[in-house]
Amino acid sequence: MKNHKSNLMNYITGYILSILATLAAFIIAKESLVSGWILVYVILSIAILQLVVQAVFFLHLSEEDGPKLNLTTFYFMIMVVSILVVGSLWIMKNLDYNMMPEQQNQHMLDQYNEGGF
Template structure:
């Protein structure tokens, strides 16, 4: 009566080999750069996301869960929150950085009676 069927040796081994290949591929892309920097950043980010999914399926067995899939639902909710925190923070801070020059910050602080 286990909710998730017992995992098998083959599952773990395929997850391990796939993760190893993805890790080494990302490492080689950085140590032997043969593309533009922005392309490499895109590629290694994609490799990280793929490895994330590989470990979710092969190590955490998220796809083997039976209905009702509470683990999966909590997981999807978490991904939503994480994206809001990370993407939101980077967006807001870059926007602030773009809109304010150091002089503007200094003038603002001087008007407040402080400054650098």
């Protein structure tokens, strides 16, 4: 019985924290409280925070007993995803910068300076 109650508390806590995180990110973006790359980092941090909240309170990743296989594959997924996303952006940024025809260079440089990819 106690287990069910703490389970319910888990879901309620996760739900409230997720709503708060969503609203915080929404207000920061909507009211342009910060701008440029700082905005990207702030929104990214809030999204990752919410990922952790939901992994703990909804997916119960921290409560696994025995060998923590789910958690291990989760970490492996995070590693693959990071390499994939960061690597792709890094490579494409360099390609844009180095391999465009002469007349496009200025355009790409402008985009680069604006903080685009």
